[in-house]
Structures are given as C-alpha cells and as structure tokens.
Amino acid sequence: MVMSKEMDQQDPLANFKQEFFLEKETVYMDGNSLGLMSRRSEAKLQDLMDSWKTFGIDGWTEGENPWFTLAETMSARVAPLVGAEAHEVMVTGSITSNIHQMLSTVYQPTVERFVIVVDDLNFPSDIYAVESHLRLRGLDPAEAMRKVGSRDGYTLELDDIIGQLTDNVAILLLPSVLYRSGQLLPIREITEAAHKKGILVGFDLAHSIGAMPHNLHDDGVDFAVWCHYKYMNSGPGGTGGLYLHERHHQLLPGNAGWFGSDKTRQFDMDHEFSKAQGAGAYQIGTPHIFSMAPLLGSLELFEEAGILAIRQKSLELTSLLRQLVGQQVPELVDVTPMHDEARGGHIAFSHPEAARICKALKKAKIVPDFRAPNIIRLAPIAFYTSFGDVEQVVEKLQSIMENETYKNFSNERNVVA
Numbered sequence: 001m002v003m004s005k006e007m008d009q010q011d012p013l014a015n016f017k018q019e020f021f022l023e024k025e026t027v028y029m030d031g032n033s034l035g036l037m038s039r040r041s042e043a044k045l046q047d048l049m050d051s052w053k054t055f056g057i058d059g060w061t062e063g064e065n066p067w068f069t070l071a072e073t074m075s076a077r078v079a080p081l082v083g084a085e086a087h088e089v090m091v092t093g094s095i096t097s098n099i100h101q102m103l104s105t106v107y108q109p110t111v112e113r114f115v116i117v118v119d120d121l122n123f124p125s126d127i128y129a130v131e132s133h134l135r136l137r138g139l140d141p142a143e144a145m146r147k148v149g150s151r152d153g154y155t156l157e158l159d160d161i162i163g164q165l166t167d168n169v170a171i172l173l174l175p176s177v178l179y180r181s182g183q184l185l186p187i188r189e190i191t192e193a194a195h196k197k198g199i200l201v202g203f204d205l206a207h208s209i210g211a212m213p214h215n216l217h218d219d220g221v222d223f224a225v226w227c228h229y230k231y232m233n234s235g236p237g238g239t240g241g242l243y244l245h246e247r248h249h250q251l252l253p254g255n256a257g258w259f260g261s262d263k264t265r266q267f268d269m270d271h272e273f274s275k276a277q278g279a280g281a282y283q284i285g286t287p288h289i290f291s292m293a294p295l296l297g298s299l300e301l302f303e304e305a306g307i308l309a310i311r312q313k314s315l316e317l318t319s320l321l322r323q324l325v326g327q328q329v330p331e332l333v334d335v336t337p338m339h340d341e342a343r344g345g346h347i348a349f350s351h352p353e354a355a356r357i358c359k360a361l362k363k364a365k366i367v368p369d370f371r372a373p374n375i376i377r378l379a380p381i382a383f384y385t386s387f388g389d390v391e392q393v394v395e396k397l398q399s400i401m402e403n404e405t406y407k408n409f410s411n412e413r414n415v416v417a
Contacts, residue, residue: 004320004387013305013313013382020233020384026365027389032207032346032379033369035233040297045235048293065296069263071287072280075241077299081307082205082224083215084243087278091228091241091292092259095206098225098242099129101282103171104254105244106200106223109137109144113170113198119148119156123179126204130173148174154181154335154348161185162193169199176214176224177207177344180371182336184208184344188219195220206230209241210302211345211382212311216243223248231345231381232302234295239288244279257284301383310382314345317380317390322347324394329401332376346379352411357400359409364396370413 008014020036022028028036044065051063060068076086093101107116116130131141146169148161155178165172172194177184187203194201202223208214210231216224224243228234253260256273260281265274275281302310322334325347332349351357351374358370369377380390400406 004391007316007320007387011313011387013309014386016301016305016383017386019301022384023365026367027393028367028384029378029380029393030367030369031233031381031384032211032230032344032377034236035210035230035298035381036384037235037294038233038297038301038383040300041233041235041294042297044295044297045290045293048289048296052289067287067289070289070292071239071259071283072263074292074295074299075279077303078228078241078295081209081214081302082226082241082243083213083219084217085246087249087280088217088246089241089243090279090283091239091295092283092287093242094240095204095225095227096125096129097284098240099126099173099202099204100133101253101255101284102202102223102225102242102244103130103133105251105282106202106248107133107137107171109139109170113168114139114144115146115166115169116144116171116173117146117148117161117164117169117199118173119161119175120150121154121156121178121180122175123204123206126173126175152335154178154350155183155337156185158186158189161190165194165197165199167197169197171200171202173202173204175204175207177205177211179207180335180375180377181348182207182344182346182377184212184337184342186342187221188215191220191222207344207346210307210310211314213307217245221245228295228298232295233298233383235291237291238294239292242279242282244282246278249278249281253282253284255284259283259286305383313382314380315340317382317385317387318343318345318347320387321378321380321390321394324391325349325397328394328398331401332397335375345381346377349376349378350374351376353406354411355413356406356409356411357397359414360400360406361393361396363405363409364400366393366396372413 051059074091075089079089200222205226229238262274354374
C-alpha cells in the first residue's frame with residue numbers, strides 16, 4: 001500500500017474524486033461502460049429542468065443555456081476533446097443513429113466501389129447499422145460488407161486492416177478502441193493508408209473519447225461517432241456526438257431534418273431545406289435537452305482537469321492494475337496490448353470462469369464489467385479512481401481466486417452483463 005499512498009499523494013487530479021457520487025465502500029471499475037454521476041452534472045440537469053419550469057416555451061431563447069443553440073454551444077466545447085474544429089462536431093443522436101446519418105451522407109456506392117470494411121471484433125450495433133444500411137441500398141451484406149479478421153481473437157493487426165483495402169472498397173469503419181481488449185488502433189496510419197486508395201474512413205470513438213486526446217482533423221479522419229455516457233459521464237442514454245471533416249460539409253445530409261436547418265431561417269417554415277453550415281446540418285430532430293444537460297457539468301470537469309492529465313493518470317492507473325494482477329493473480333490472462341500507445345482506458349483479462357468471477361467481485365463491492373464469452377474488463381477512471389482503489393481491487397480479486405469463492409456463482413452472464 002506504500003506505493004499507492006505515495007502515488008495518491010502526488011496525484012494532481014485527486015480532488016476530482018469528491019465531485020462524483022460514489023457508493024460507500026465500493027470501488028467502481030465500470031466507467032468504460034457507464035460513467036458515474038458528478039455533482040455538477042446533477043446541478044446542470046436541475047438547472048435545465050428549472051428553465052422549463054420558469055420560462056416554459058421561452059426556454060428556447062431565454063435563460064443561462066437557451067435550448068435552441070444548446071447543441072451548438074456544447075459541440076464547440078466537445079470539439080477539443082476529439083481534436084476537431086468547432087464546426088466539425090455536433091452533440092446529437094446516438095452512435096447507431098449517427099452511423100446511419102454519416103453513411104447515408106458520405107457513402108455513395110458505384111459498381112466499382114461499394115464495399116464497406118468493418119472488423120470482426122466490433123461492437124454488434126455498428127455491424128447491425130452497416131448491414132441494414134446496405135440492405136436499404138439494395139446491396140447484399142454478404143458481398144458488400146467485409147470484416148477484418150483477428151489473429152488472436154482479441155486484437156487487430158495493421159497489416160490485416162490494410163490488406164482488406166482493395167479497389168472496390170468505399171468506406172472503412174472501425175472502432176478507435178476495441179471494446180473487449182482495449183486495443184487502441186493507430187488512427188493516423190490507418191487513415192493515411194485508406195486515403196491513398198481513395199477510401200473514406202470513419203471511427204467509432206465510444207471507448208476513447210474522454211479517456212485520451214484525439215486529433216481527428218489533423219489525422220484527416222472523414223467522420224466519427226461516439227457516445228458521452230462512458231468516460232464522458234453524461235448519464236445513461238445521454239446524447240451522443242458526430243464529427244464530419246470540413247471537406248465534406250458541402251454534402252446534403254442523407255437523413256435531413258428540421259434541426260439541420262440554418263438557424264436564422266429555421267422558423268421561416270419553408271419546405272425548401274436551408275442547410276446549416278458545418279456539422280449542425282447533420283442533426284435531425286429536436287435536441288433532447290434533458291439528455292444533454294449532464295454533459296454540461298461533465299465538460300466543466302474536463303476543461304478544468306485537461307485531457308492530457310486525464311490520459312496520463314489513466315495510463316498510470318492501468319499500468320499499476322496490470323502489474324499487480326500479473327504478480328498476484330497470474331491465472332488471469334491479460335489480453336490488452338502492452339504498449340501505452342496501443343491501449344485505451346481499460347485492461348481486459350481472459351478467464352474461463354469470467355462471468356462468475358465478475359459476480360464474486362460485485363459481491364465484494366467491486367464493480368467490474370463482463371463481456372462474453374470470457375472477458376473481465378476493469379476500468380480505473382482518472383476522475384474518481386485512486387491508486388489505493390486499484391490495490392484494493394487486486395487484493396479482493398486475489399482472495400476470490402485463492403479461496404475459490406467465485407464457485408458460489410453460476411458462470412452465466414446477467415441480463416445486462
């Protein structure tokens with residue numbers, strides 16, 4: 001414990017822990033699935049509910065955070081976290097709806113180029129979206145969707161990704177961080193390789209935004225989508241986000257809607273669509289004000305802490321976690337890439353009894369995350385996890401394995417794993 005005490009004493013982000021609601025005597029290691037509520041997020045949600053109470057319909061233009069321009073205001077603050085220009089980002093929709101919006105906008109298949117390349121390890125919703133989008137275009141996913149395979153079942157090789165980029169590929173859509181193993185893909189290298197072959201590139205940032213800095217604009221990424229409820233701590237079902245590089249802003253949205261209009265003309269009620277400038281054009285419906293509100297509070301914390309400091313602490317926390325697990329619980333197989341530049345904000349461990357181990361951890365007041373078929377994900381979050389917390393998690397895990405208390409539980413996932 002001496003090492004963790006010293007690290008906690010030297011932690012420049014230590015005071016942020018008091019900003020969050022933490023269950024007593026519980027260590028929360030599942031912020032890569034759902035981040036915890038901060039006091040500021042709670043306050044911002046209350047503020048926006050009060051604006052409805054106070055102003056009624058005038059809340060669209062009155063109060064501290066007028067609803068009519070709230071998405072644009074927030075987008076300018078999210079943009080630095082993804083390394084984009086303010087007009088390239090929009091807080092809107094969800095990952096899946098934003099994938100549909102981006103594909104309907106930039107995917108223009110021809111007889112020569114029609115294939116969308118994805119990967120064999122991606123989150124299912126992304127695959128469902130691509131498949132259904134292809135069917136809407138009259139294309140057979142068996143022919144028009146191609147998956148990059150994995151050599152080990154946990155990670156992807158750059159050579160294998162590039163090897164799938166043949167002349168008939170139109171779009172490459174990959175996660176920035178693989179949700180099971182935590183592998184961080186080399187975004188710039190992938191984008192440059194695809195662009196040399198005339199292929200557009202999109203990334204799903206669900207498991208990287210809020211955990212590390214990005215450089216989407218300078219890296220030349222064509223489009224990206226993400227949620228805000230993991231590392232960004234915006235709450236369950238919180239409004240997501242999209243990015244579209246400015247070189248594509250002349251494109252009409254594939255799915256046009258009223259809130260994609262030029263705001264100065266939106267209430268002209270003209271049936272001729274007046275496209276907004278920038279990423280605002282790719283909104284569809286009315287912003288979900290209460291689902292966006294917690295992000296306002298969370299953004300304050302990110303702006304105060306700084307994403308570089310957050311990434312540094314995240315790397316230190318995960319390095320300590322994997323070091324201690326390797327020493328004290330060697331039966332768990334670490335499947336996350338070793339190098340800092342190749343991993344995100346969580347460490348993944350493989351074990352045949354993973355589901356029951358996760359249940360035993362929860363019983364011991366450690367909140368992990370199970371992913372089928374055999375993965376235990378542990379995510380120490382820079383804002384609210386201490387180095388002492390990490391040591392406590394490993395001590396509990398060691399006890400569970402040595403005493404085989406996990407055998408008191410079934411090795412089947414819960415409904416929500």
